[in-house]
Amino acid sequence: MIHLLALAVPASKAAPVGQHAAGAPGMFGAVLALLAVLALIVGLGWLLKRLPGTGFRPAEGLRVVASLNVGAKERVVVVEVNGEQLLLGVTAGGISPLHRLPEPLPVIPAATLPNLKQLPNFAQLLAQKLRKEP
Template sequence: MSAGLLIAAGASTVKVGQHAAAAPGMFGAVLALLGVLALIIGLGWLLKRMPGSGFRPAEGLRVVASLTVGAKERVVVVEVNGTQLLLGVTAGGINTLHQLPEPLPAPTPARLPDFKHLPNFAQLLQQRLRKEP
């Protein structure tokens, strides 16, 4: 019986000094990377083309202003086909609070700071450190 095991074991013996299969080289790694990138781009394109994906803004619907009034509560002004609605948004639902007779004025763009007229930081720090609470 042990002779049968030796014969079966001898058939699958590995020769000393035999090299293992070579790992993929730099070309294989670059090819795999390009394949993964192509897959990501392709899935993104497909997701963008599917209806209801959420990437395209809804036509005729726009959030004009939003104000947080609690941990999960907000007051939102929404424009729907030219009509502005004041909505109360909570965790339990959305309620129409008011229909605005006139649209809200467009928000003024944020002013960029004028770097030429900024106060000296060292002077401001010294003034704050000298003040006694």
């Protein structure tokens, strides 16, 4: 028992608060570990994009034409498959075909869509609000 007490470090010789022990990693090690984790995430994302069947790439011959939310988790979707359009009901429980459209939906002309160049962006709106004094 006396030998164990002799090995204990007195409180006056302990490392001051704010200093690391000899084996603890410093700020450089933490930044290096963070960069390694970020590189791993980016590398895995790149790899998953190149693997077939991962779902990141849109399927060829399949396109969502229109979508309408009809509830919190329910939607009605028009999907075009090889030139044929289908009306599908999408719920949390699954997908069910509702109707096969005899002719494709009409394309919305570009004139009816809002011109995005005329809309102010977030930076412009924020600068405008910050310039106004209460």
